[in-house]
Amino acid sequence: MGLSRKEQVFLALLGASGVSGLTALILLLVEATSVLLPTDIKPSQPAGSGALSPAAVPGPGISSYTSNAAQAGESLQGCLEEALVLIPEAQHRKTPTFLGATAGMRLLSRKNSSQARDIFAAVTQVLGRSPVDFWGAELLAGQAEGAFGWITVNYGLGTLVKYSFTGEWIQPPEEMLVGALDMGGASTQITFVPGGPILDKSTQADFRLYGSDYSVYTHSYLCFGRDQMLSRLLVGLVQSRPAALLRHPCYLSGYQTTLALGPLYESPCVHATPPLSLPQNLTVEGTGNPGACVSAIRELFNFSSCQGQEDCAFDGVYQPPLRGQFYVEASYPGQDRWLRDYCASGLYILTLLHEGYGFSEETWPSLEFRKQAGGVDIGWTLGYMLNLTGMIPADAPAQWRAESYGVWVAKVVFMVLALVAVVGAALVQLFWLQD
DSSP states (O other): OOOOHHHHHHHHHHHHHHHHHHHHHHHHTSOOEEEEEOOSSOOOOOTTSOOOOOOOOOSSOGGGOSSOHHHHHHTTHHHHHHHHHHSOGGGGGGOEEEEEEOHHHHHHHHHOHHHHHHHHHHHHHHHHTSSSEEEEEEEOOHHHHHHHHHHHHHHHHTOSOEEOTTSOEEOOOGGGOOEEEEEOSSEEEEEEOOSSOOSOGGGEEEEEETTEEEEEEEEEEETOSHHHHHHHHHHHHHHHSOSSEEEETTSOTTOEEEEESGGGGOSTTOOOOOOTTSOSEEEEEEOOOHHHHHHHHHTTSOGGGGTTOSSBOSTTOBOOOOOSOEEEEOOOOOOGGGGGGHHHHHHHHHHIIIIISOOOTTTGGGEEEESEETTEEOSHHHHHHHHHHTOSOSSOOEEEEEOOHHHHHHHHHHHHHHHHHHHHHHHHHHHSOOO
């Protein structure tokens, strides 16, 4: 005798509940995926995405507007307007904006503190009335400038933290961290993680990034930037051979120009007075002598102050032994007015790296000249912004196990189907009229 209709429905519901329940159980066993939980501070922009791209401000730095401080503020207007185009208008008031000034303003503060204050007031006024969340302007110490450059490079390269193929956030080996070298107009910086303790604590900068602690050596040499070097080089040649015609070994042979003598001595980096016998305007003629050029450049350094000291760069400044790979910011001015100084600049950088910082034939291959690191522009500005906004968390990214949305939906559906089938079978058994 066959099954009754009630029995057929009852068995069908039991079968459906079993299949649905078994499917839900299988989905429960599906391996979860590692996900990064949001921290209590703003998440960071993925390194190497290239989305963080600073815009260049045309014209000189704000420290050059000593005769008209108001123009220093107005000089930022174009860059600000360019940035506002890229930011949705609804987010303007929520966008934090900062201004950090470096070596040019540090020199001006030494030379004329009231002029420096006027310039800071002017830029603060312009940025303060703009439709952004302006957090203020500040003068960065040389140590901070070098440290922020180091953060920029290693953030861009992903050597601080990276997402592994196994689905975990890991800290790369310390050996992958790179050092940063920066040549500015007024100063130059070197920053790296040494192989041992930093003996001079005034050269040490400490960070906690992504749950890891870092101690880097960093030093900024004020007056050793490219522009100040060229001015000091000219003054040194004038002082050594005072004459109406100055023969410059770093200029191309046959090149001739006329320079005003007074402005050369206005920089706080120059500790001399112009010879009284010279005219206001000086005729400078190039001789194209690389050997004499290097000799004149070496006079800008005090190498003898490091004699008898193991860990010393120049001018008596402590520096531990070099370690690791280094990124140097490369620049291509592309303007004719820089051509006369290419020889002096190149030989100066060579002297600084070899005799100053101590790069040798063995460590020379560890130097890379780059405009970008991992898709972000090299320089201190990005590291400064990341630090102020907390976009690099101090704590390690939190890990959790989670399943994909599709798996979660399927599991819920089959669990509901199993429950409906069980309830249906019970109702059939209890309330279906007997045959």
